Amino acid sequence: MSASRRQFLTHLIAGGAAAGSLSMPVWPANSLSEQLPESMQKAGGEFTNYGQPSAHEQAIIRWIAANPDMPGNGVSWTPLHELQGTITPNGLHFERHHNGVPQIDPTEHQLLIHGLVERPLTFSIDALKRYPMQSRICFIECGGNSNASWRSVPIQSPAGYTHGLASNAEWTGIPLKILLEEVGLKPDAKWAIAEAADGASLNISLPVDKLLDDTLLALYQNGERLRPENGYPLRLILPGWEGITHVKWLRQLHFVETPAMTRDETAAYTDLMPDGRARQFSFEMQAKSIITSPSVGMTLPDNPGVYQVTGLAWSGRGKISKVEVSADGGDSWVEAELQQPVLSKAFSRFSLPWQWQGQYAVLQSRATDETGYVQPDRETLLAERGKHGFYHFNAIISWEVSEDGNISHVYV
Amino acid sequence: MFMFNKLLPLLLLGQIGISSAQIYAPNLGQPAAVIAQQPQWHLTILPDGSNLPQGKGTATQGKHIFAAQCAACHGPAGIGGSALALTGEVGTLTDEYPEKTVNSYWPYPTTLFDYIRRAMPPQAPYSLSPDELYALTAYILSQDAIIGADLALTQDNLPLVTMPNRDGFYSPSPKP
Secondary structure, three states, X not given: OOHHHHHHHHHHHHHHHHHHHHHOOOOOOOOHHHHOOHHHOOOOOOOOOOOOOOHHHOOOOOEEEEEOOEEEEEEEEOOHHHOOOOOOOHHHOOEEEOOOOOOOOOOOOEEEEEEOEOOOEEEEHHHHOOOOOEEEEEEEEOOOOOHHHHOOOOOOOOOHHHHOOXXXXXXXXXXXXXXXXXXXXXXXXXXXXXXXXXXXXXXXXXXXXXXXXXXXEEEEEOOEEOOHHHOOOOEEEOOOEEHHHOOXXXXXXXXXOOOOOOHHHHOOOOEEOOOOOEEXXXXXXXXXXXXXXXXXXXXXXXOOEEEEEEEEEEOOOOOEEEEEEEOEOOOOOEEOEEOOOOOOOOOEEXXXXXXXXXXXXXXXXXXXXXXXXXXXXXXXXXHHHOOOOXXXXXXXXXXXXXXXXXXXXXXX | XXXXXXXXXXXXXXXXXXXXXXXXXXXXXXXXXXXXXXXXXXXXXXXXXXXXXXXXXXXXXXXXXXXXXXXXXXXOOOOXXXXXXXXXOOXXXXXXXXXXXXXXXXXXXXXXXXXXXXXXXXXXXXOOOHHHHHHHHHHHHHOOOOOOOOOOEEOOOHHHOOOOOOOOEEXXXXXX
């Protein structure tokens, strides 16, 4: 530094100190310690090898529902009503297991691709890590998400604990197409039976067109290796398709000509329609949205007050093009702001400020996707699908705000 | 000399195979023609009976196995336990309260054999022998007279059993 520049900086510092001494209060000795938080007056905690949420956030957890006679058969919900943004933290991604979480040694695990292929091949995890990878932010939604909404009486659980069998993460892995080119599919390979290495040997038939399109063989979830409960060491990601198709703990893809009619594509994840016939292989999740805050179980503290109505919207068919919000049970709608960028087959965060004046209100959100599909109201969905549905509920959700600010779930 | 310096990095990149124009797969799959013939990779039983193991069992034999292995969760006759109902309710799918049991809803008998073998009992999948699996399948199906109580189910006749809801499923259009 030149002499003149050093001189200039010195003058500045001196000038600043002089100005400060004129305006700053004079503190008595030791009084700062009474004014400053404790955290500023001592050394902090040690480094950690793997970070955990704050001790004050320990209540932000997945809720678990499982069969007491078969504790590995059940679900855990993402607490959507407690989260912001669009990415689900790995420890809070929803779970659906059919017979528990297997602990798999990646050095022992192999993926076999065979059946109607030119060259049946196995792949070790170490080998797969050397393939070109892509990352894709997308949602996974269980086909049974929101199933309590089919009941005749509206459930009053917090929003995530009814609708949180849906999560959104960045998945990184190998475009499956690369491996399918390596094995060489025969012309009559129309379906692959995917099979998991868990205690249910979960198996399901997947159409080859989707596997050659945007399917990923995922090794990473939000930048780190998959969690055991999300398929470690290897899972399928079929963007936009229902959760059961994203087979975790994948051990084989067996190419065949016709579907295997496994339990999870016949007995489960099918929709019994009012005429007694059942819809099968529906796969694509239709557009859906939910206001996560304010939502059922919360109370508005200030009357009047300004509240940020916010929530999530997603579609298995592409991008969300619009989310509208109503405060009067669907009589009038206002378009909400969408967090950018809006990604295809991924959670989109919407928000809208709302001036509450203490009046009775019914908050709703309604998503439209880029195909023009509009999220139906509950009455329309029930008219199409009957009263006794269990899977694939995507109707508008209604939160009733009472004059004292309490929020409950209602059907309108 | 100037030209040489400019070209050298490009030549090196070319020699070590870096290219942005095309995905080069490393082709690390190991030949598996022999492994792919092994039975542990052919667990899924297709509706035509492919992959069914040899064996046989009757409903009478299955009744005892069911009592020991299944009834605690599924109820003494496959209904009324903490687990999903397996039997009864045939013909209820258009009722005010339809019930989806194995016998009322599942379209293929092979699915029942497949699912019991891979997932049941949950604490010990694959612990039942093929004969026990045929017997259990026969017991469940016979509860609603889908097969006779005396019929010995085998790998040959199981795929021929017609479930009551065989034609009850359809795919959205266009088919995937």
